[in-house]
Amino acid sequence: MLWLGLSLGIAAWCLLSLGLEKHHRQVFANAFDASRARVLRGAGWLLLAVDFGLFVYGWGWAQGPIFWTAALIISALAWSVLMTMLPRASTKIAAVALLSAVVLIPFWAG
Numbered sequence: 001m002l003w004l005g006l007s008l009g010i011a012a013w014c015l016l017s018l019g020l021e022k023h024h025r026q027v028f029a030n031a032f033d034a035s036r037a038r039v040l041r042g043a044g045w046l047l048l049a050v051d052f053g054l055f056v057y058g059w060g061w062a063q064g065p066i067f068w069t070a071a072l073i074i075s076a077l078a079w080s081v082l083m084t085m086l087p088r089a090s091t092k093i094a095a096v097a098l099l100s101a102v103v104l105i106p107f108w109a110g
Contacts (some may be wrong), residue, residue, distance in 0.1 A: 009075025014094035015044030
């Protein structure tokens, strides 16, 4: 469950940061588009909400938000290191993290 939460968190931080002009230009060569940025940020917030829901479903209201906050902090730290060290490869790593989360959801839920 923790890997699922961390991978969704990394993907969410990826989308949220790519919605900012500075990080968008750092990763992509094309021009920054405000409407595309809104879509990226909205998808990031949606992933964070799904991540929160999975933690509450898995551990209940007593411990779910606490573990979600811890996973959010760890994934934010991991994303910050990725954007600092490997800005171009960071989106590929976030895509792999999201793919691993999608693959893990049926195993975790079943």
